[in-house]
């Protein structure tokens with residue numbers, strides 16, 4: 001199995017969704033994880049004439065653009081829908097090459113914090129000496145912060161729905177819709193203890209979506225040990241997809257200990273199950289591209 005590097009392009013018949021980082025909690029590296037990749041959460045989508053939309057700013061963000069290895073970074077103009085401020089979803093921001101270009105404008109939409117701290121201050125106190133060489137305000141780029149909660153708004157022609165979802169601390173899920181085609185990004189999502197259920201807000205995000213990107217960090221045995229860590233099992237992700245009539249499910253936010261072989265086995269077992277329940281399932285991988293509504297996974 002070989003990873004294909006897909007040229008960044010506007011989808012001719014739908015969205016082009018690209019996975020740049022699919023791990024949860026922390027980045028990982030090694031022979032056992034190299035096919036699915038070790039970068040943390042970052043996904044992007046291009047469609048029509050709308051500026052790119054990024055989901056989360058994990059370490060995969062560094063590979064969003066093709067100029068990682070070049071000495072002169074290119075500008076980037078676009079928006080980020082940020083689920084929450086945990087490290088695995090924000091650590092890529094100071095290493096995003098485009099922040100070194102003065103024509104870069106990045107609009108970050110993220111949950112309003114409940115500790116009285118503004119969103120901007122949360123980043124200012126996070127990206128600064130001594131834990132980073134410079135302050136976030138010293139980058140040449142313009143970064144605009146937008147505090148949101150349960151909201152609906154437009155980015156270009158894209159209709160965005162954000163809903164607070166169960167996790168640890170203020171956390172959002174997102175649904176992006178253009179021309180009746182929808183992508184739902186529901187990364188860190190606390191599975192309820194006991195019987196499966198879904199909050200009204202999470203259901204609104206998922207119902208009938210064309211592609212559901214969902215937390216699937218744990219096996220049931222792992223969840224039994226870590227049931228208050230804010231995450232879901234693969235089985236719960238499957239149930240959410242089925243109960244909300246999602247058309248495709250991308251297993252996402254893989255545990256850093258999950259090997260390529262384990263993901264192969266888990267996914268192979270689920271393909272037939274999902275088919276019987278009326279949807280498709282696949283495990284997301286770094287550098288995988290998916291065209292929505294037509295899935296073309298390049299793993």
Ligand SMILES: [Zn+2]
Pocket residue numbers: 024025041086088089188253
């Ligand atoms: Zn996470």
Ligand SMILES: [Zn+2]
Pocket residue numbers: 084086167168188230
């Ligand atoms: Zn988290």
